[in-house]
Amino acid sequence: MTLIEWSSSALFVAFVAYLVATIFFGGAVKSSTHEKTATNKRWGMYGFTVTIIGFIANLTYFITRWIAAGHAPVSNLFEFTAAFGMMIVGAFILIYSMYRIAALGLFALPIAVIIIAYASMFPTDVSPLIPALQSYWLTIHVITAALGEAILAISAVAGLIWLLKNIDMTKKSKQRFWIEAVMYVLILVVGFIVSTTIFSVAYEPVEYSYVDVEGAEQTIEYTKPALFGMNESTVITEGAMQPLIEMPALVNAKKLTTVVWSILIGSVLYILLRLILRKRLAEVVQPFTKKTNSQLLDEIGYRSVLIGFPVFSLGALIFAMIWAHEAWGRFWGWDPKEVWALITFLFYAVYLHLRLTKGWQGEKSAWLALIGFIIIMFNLIAVNLIIAGLHSYA
Amino acid sequence: MKSLECKCGHINPVGTQLCESCGRPLTEEAINKPLADMRYEGSARRSQTYNKTIIDKVWNFFSSVKVGMWIIVAILVAAAIGTILPQVFYVPANNATEAAAYYERIYGTFGKIYNDLGLSDLYSSWWFQGLIGMLGISLIIASLDRVIPLYKSLKKQKVKRHSSFLQRQRLYTKAENVTEDVLTPAEKKLKELKYNVRREDGALLAEKGRFSRWGPYVNHLGLIIFLGGVMLRAIPGVYVDEQLWIREGETLAVPGASGYFIQNNGFEFDVYDKESSDEVFSDAIDRVGTIASNYQTNLTLFEGANQEVVGDPGELEEIKSGPTIVNKPFKFDSYNIYQIDFRLDELKAMTFNLENKESGEQFGEFTIDLIEPEPEYDLGDGYKVELVDYYADFTGFENGEPQSKSPIPNNPAFLVRMYTPDKPEPETSFVLIRETIEPFGENDYKLKFQAAETRDISGLTVRKDLTLPILMIGGLIFMIGVAQGSYWNHRRIWIQQTATGDVSIAGHTNKNWNSVKKDLYYVTKDTKVPRPKDQQDPEDDLDFEEGDETS
Ligand code: HEM
Numbered sequence: 001m002t003l004i005e006w007s008s009s010a011l012f013v014a015f016v017a018y019l020v021a022t023i024f025f026g027g028a029v030k031s032s033t034h035e036k037t038a039t040n041k042r043w044g045m046y047g048f049t050v051t052i053i054g055f056i057a058n059l060t061y062f063i064t065r066w067i068a069a070g071h072a073p074v075s076n077l078f079e080f081t082a083a084f085g086m087m088i089v090g091a092f093i094l095i096y097s098m099y100r101i102a103a104l105g106l107f108a109l110p111i112a113v114i115i116i117a118y119a120s121m122f123p124t125d126v127s128p129l130i131p132a133l134q135s136y137w138l139t140i141h142v143i144t145a146a147l148g149e150a151i152l153a154i155s156a157v158a159g160l161i162w163l164l165k166n167i168d169m170t171k172k173s174k175q176r177f178w179i180e181a182v183m184y185v186l187i188l189v190v191g192f193i194v195s196t197t198i199f200s201v202a203y204e205p206v207e208y209s210y211v212d213v214e215g216a217e218q219t220i221e222y223t224k225p226a227l228f229g230m231n232e233s234t235v236i237t238e239g240a241m242q243p244l245i246e247m248p249a250l251v252n253a254k255k256l257t258t259v260v261w262s263i264l265i266g267s268v269l270y271i272l273l274r275l276i277l278r279k280r281l282a283e284v285v286q287p288f289t290k291k292t293n294s295q296l297l298d299e300i301g302y303r304s305v306l307i308g309f310p311v312f313s314l315g316a317l318i319f320a321m322i323w324a325h326e327a328w329g330r331f332w333g334w335d336p337k338e339v340w341a342l343i344t345f346l347f348y349a350v351y352l353h354l355r356l357t358k359g360w361q362g363e364k365s366a367w368l369a370l371i372g373f374i375i376i377m378f379n380l381i382a383v384n385l386i387i388a389g390l391h392s393y394a
Numbered sequence: 395m396k397s398l399e400c401k402c403g404h405i406n407p408v409g410t411q412l413c414e415s416c417g418r419p420l421t422e423e424a425i426n427k428p429l430a431d432m433r434y435e436g437s438a439r440r441s442q443t444y445n446k447t448i449i450d451k452v453w454n455f456f457s458s459v460k461v462g463m464w465i466i467v468a469i470l471v472a473a474a475i476g477t478i479l480p481q482v483f484y485v486p487a488n489n490a491t492e493a494a495a496y497y498e499r500i501y502g503t504f505g506k507i508y509n510d511l512g513l514s515d516l517y518s519s520w521w522f523q524g525l526i527g528m529l530g531i532s533l534i535i536a537s538l539d540r541v542i543p544l545y546k547s548l549k550k551q552k553v554k555r556h557s558s559f560l561q562r563q564r565l566y567t568k569a570e571n572v573t574e575d576v577l578t579p580a581e582k583k584l585k586e587l588k589y590n591v592r593r594e595d596g597a598l599l600a601e602k603g604r605f606s607r608w609g610p611y612v613n614h615l616g617l618i619i620f621l622g623g624v625m626l627r628a629i630p631g632v633y634v635d636e637q638l639w640i641r642e643g644e645t646l647a648v649p650g651a652s653g654y655f656i657q658n659n660g661f662e663f664d665v666y667d668k669e670s671s672d673e674v675f676s677d678a679i680d681r682v683g684t685i686a687s688n689y690q691t692n693l694t695l696f697e698g699a700n701q702e703v704v705g706d707p708g709e710l711e712e713i714k715s716g717p718t719i720v721n722k723p724f725k726f727d728s729y730n731i732y733q734i735d736f737r738l739d740e741l742k743a744m745t746f747n748l749e750n751k752e753s754g755e756q757f758g759e760f761t762i763d764l765i766e767p768e769p770e771y772d773l774g775d776g777y778k779v780e781l782v783d784y785y786a787d788f789t790g791f792e793n794g795e796p797q798s799k800s801p802i803p804n805n806p807a808f809l810v811r812m813y814t815p816d817k818p819e820p821e822t823s824f825v826l827i828r829e830t831i832e833p834f835g836e837n838d839y840k841l842k843f844q845a846a847e848t849r850d851i852s853g854l855t856v857r858k859d860l861t862l863p864i865l866m867i868g869g870l871i872f873m874i875g876v877a878q879g880s881y882w883n884h885r886r887i888w889i890q891q892t893a894t895g896d897v898s899i900a901g902h903t904n905k906n907w908n909s910v911k912k913d914l915y916y917v918t919k920d921t922k923v924p925r926p927k928d929q930q931d932p933e934d935d936l937d938f939e940e941g942d943e944t945s
Contacts, residue, residue, distance in 0.1 A: 002674075004674055068674050069672075069674060069675075070672065099908070123678075123681065125677035125678045125681065126674045126675060126677070126678060127675060127678035127679075127682065127685065128666045128671060128672070128675045128678065128679070128685055128687065129687075130685060130686050130687075131686055131687065131688055131689050131719070131720035131721065132720055132721070134720070134721055135721040213500050250500070250501065250502070293931075293933050294931075294933060295907070295928065295930070295931040295933065296908060299906065299907060299908055302905065303905075303906060306880040306881075306905065307880065307881070309876065309880060310873065310876040310877050310880050310881070313872070313873065313876060314873055318869050318873065321865075321869075325862075326721055326722075326723070327720060327721045327732075328732060328734065328855075329635075329723060329730055329732040329734075329855050329857040330635070330857065331859075331862075331865070334476065334481055334483075334517045335484075336477040339473050339474070339476060339477050340474075340477065342473060343470050343473055343474055346466050346467075346469060346470045346473075347470060349466060350463050350466050350467060350470075353459055353462070353463055354463060356433075357433065357459040358459065358460070383477075
């Protein structure tokens, strides 16, 4: 086996370990009568041990890939997203070792699993570094920023558990609607993973030619059945179908197709789950959150922001400025990715102030933590895919 | 100006909520609250006390956290709006008209509105800069308003507090008829936990991590210094940011750095190729095609003795040579030169031969420099080519006149007169790439294209930023402040025991309540006094065991 193959296997081991650990944490939550009972402790210990084993495998992936490529594996969308998934587990380990709340593992690990699976949908080959990325400051910046974001993400997990626990699912309310919306979005991400996997096996890529915004002729390859076509597209691949709906030149119809397929398949999954379980998904997971202490969850949320915020500021702003200064001669250039890092920073600053001086704790704080996570994910994914900037990887 | 006298006899400044000395609530509001508001130790803050003059009103406005947060939210929302479409400095346009046309062409009506509203240059708009300025003012005023009273009250804390002060703490417990001494063993344990312990008859105050209370003020100071540094760039000479396009072989004055000249010794552009690159990359190279590996311009820097003389190499003294590479700028003085952009293969010169169309006989080669063409090329023996007009970037004819879009030789065209001994009058020819137009009828002679020379052009940026040290210091202070306020916390424990055996214990922390609860568990576990209850947590059911939670 080559080093790269070793590396990929290690990532797979980590992936499986996180799934197994999730089950143990589920057991820990289920079997206890109280947050800290003996059974809980035993299952919790199993879960935590398996998590650590998975994390070691995950680090092995990271380090061997680093050695094989000769540069830190954070240089394309796959590598970066997978690293982020790994760091979420790292951040979880940190917070768990402080508070030992099994429910945290039950929710944080699946999120890490989904993120790693999501990452694997992008091309995973090792690519050499383009000139702009050839800087050790970039490595330092990306790793620190991702670590900060991962720690901040734990506050969203704590917030999610808080909300699941405390929202009354028997009565119609805004809260009940929005928490279910969160569950739905999680299923949509799964929908993306499922649809990409299905089509990569069952669909032969099709090539189309189209006319871009500047009026130039281009070609593009679709890996999913073309629901939407690029501007004035014509099929090149023989026997393939013409797209169903043609879009204007400004819209990237290929990405739109991917999004719509994810929504379609995700929604089908969601409806099936609802039909089988006969309950809202939030209601299904609610019992797993009932034995936690709300105050403690609230504090874990706050604590993760406190720990994550300085790391994020250092990585995503200060190191980023140093790198930007080395690479482009300006430490700040209002590039979309930079701007969204600043927005994240300002958002969490607001979170901290409202909490500290306006007493926004408990529910408000939990919602804010979720919004913060949405902003982070937006910056990681949407800004790369939608708003092109200097940082866009793919 | 009246002041507030507490029952204990202490005279407090107006606006004080909790007596500075004994901690009794002083105002109606403070008395009615079940728990004490400990945020600034109940001390008097200017903004809470005065509201008469205009200055008071401005002060109160900016010191309000609510206002501050609205300012931040406004900045945040505006910043997000600015990312909907690319900002004007990222679009290919040289001026406002071109930019307007670009937004409308690419993004349609939405693009037009976006640009018309000024959102395409949002970050340099007066109102956005104004918001940043307000943020700075708010930071300064809000910090001053709080830090001074906070400093004073934390410094002169009394060990002994009134029982109502303890009762109003979030963590509180009370026990009666405790005969053995609680304070001495508690002191020992608290010292083990690294608390600073002070005792005064029957009362104990244990404190830890007070310095973390200054964290927010230190980080705000860092932010203020940073914003101040950014503003300093408006001063001339402090900040230089210039672009320059320089062709291979050219020597140009460095914009923004008078007296310096720079010569382009060649531009290099490399790509990864499969043979020489590491094998792990072969899949990626196959999939993507060309992947650039390096852009660099090799430069030589000169200093001019006479600053007025531009482009006269004789007068220049060589200072240093070296490349500017992406991520590795060429540095001199306080300047950096960055490799930002490039254009490959611009035409440099074209070589022609004067030829008799019929016989094919040639009368001499000559080369036209496309940047500085000669007016005449003498080929000897009475043969001569006169360059009547030169169109570097020929776009076509308008009313019979040839047009040139720019002085850059993208599509050179020449109007020439060809003098030959056999013709009394010269023949006129309009020479284009791959085409010749003969405006005054059929000619006998033509210019036959021989060769073209090309060269690359480097797009460089020249930067000088004397504010960087200030920004670095601001950033460093900010980081120290956030770390100080986030990774440490201020915990206090008050224990009082009366002669009659009444013991009360109270605990407070500015964050991480779980950790102080744990400390209190440790202090009370072998005593008759119950662990203090969290008066704010209806589910207060945590049980602590050895090693359960680290702080
Ligand atoms: C981008 C801007 C800002 C950043 C990054 C920032 C950062 C912080 C941080 C990290 C804390 C500590 C929070 C905690 O420990 O939970 C804090 C506290 C605080 N900030 Fe800011 N801040 C900013 C702007 C402002 C503004 C505009 C105001 C005023 C209106 C303000 C007023 C305060 C106050 C009153 C505190 C509490 C101080 C104390 O507890 O003694 N901040 N700030």
